Amino acid sequence: MPAVRKLLHTRMRVNDLERTATFYREALGLTVSRRHTSPRGAQLVFLATPNSEEEIEICQMPPSAPTVQVQPDLMHLAFEVEYLATFVTELKKKGYELSDGPTRTGSGSLIAFIDAPEGYEVELIQRSAK
Numbered sequence: 688m689p690a691v692r693k694l695l696h697t698r699m700r701v702n703d704l705e706r707t708a709t710f711y712r713e714a715l716g717l718t719v720s721r722r723h724t725s726p727r728g729a730q731l732v733f734l735a736t737p738n739s740e741e742e743i744e745i746c747q748m749p750p751s752a753p754t755v756q757v758q759p760d761l762m763h764l765a766f767e768v769e770y771l772a773t774f775v776t777e778l779k780k781k782g783y784e785l786s787d788g789p790t791r792t793g794s795g796s797l798i799a800f801i802d803a804p805e806g807y808e809v810e811l812i813q814r815s816a817k
Contacts, residue, residue: 696733696742697764700755701805704747708732710803711743714783715766736766757806764809771797771813 701707711717717734720742725731728749733742743764768774771789778785778801786808788799795815803809 694741696744698744698746699805699807700746700748702747702755703804704730704732704745707745707804708734710783711745713781714778714801714803715809717743755805759806760808763800763807765812766809768811768813771799771811774811774813775799 699707708719711734712719715736717736720733720735722730722732725746730747732745734745735742775785775789783801786800786802788811789797790799791797792815797813797815799811801809801811
């Protein structure tokens with residue numbers, strides 16, 4: 688049976704492309720790898736994550752499209768950080784607050800959450816030392 692080769696990107700629809708792209712750049716340090724307009728007229732921004740080949744695609748449909756309303760706990764992105772406390776301190780300096788955590792998991796990892804614009808949730812994970 689044929690199988691996929693790898694994950695390329697995950698798309699998230701938003702109402703405010705620039706505000707969302709700014710959040711991911713400022714709060715998480717992602718970089719814009721490219722921007723363009725799709726054949727259907729959607730504005731697209733692709734974000735690169737350090738040490739990952741996969742990208743996050745942020746999509747804002749044309750003004751005639753329905754408004755995005757993210758349901759609570761619909762989905763989230765998870766990012767590994769080296770030291771959660773240090774990362775959270777830097778987030779606060781930039782004006783971003785955690786929505787939950789930090790919490791120690793059963794495996795010993797530390798996790799925390801921050802809400803991105805539009806209501807998408809971002810999980811930050813400091814893996815436990817093995």
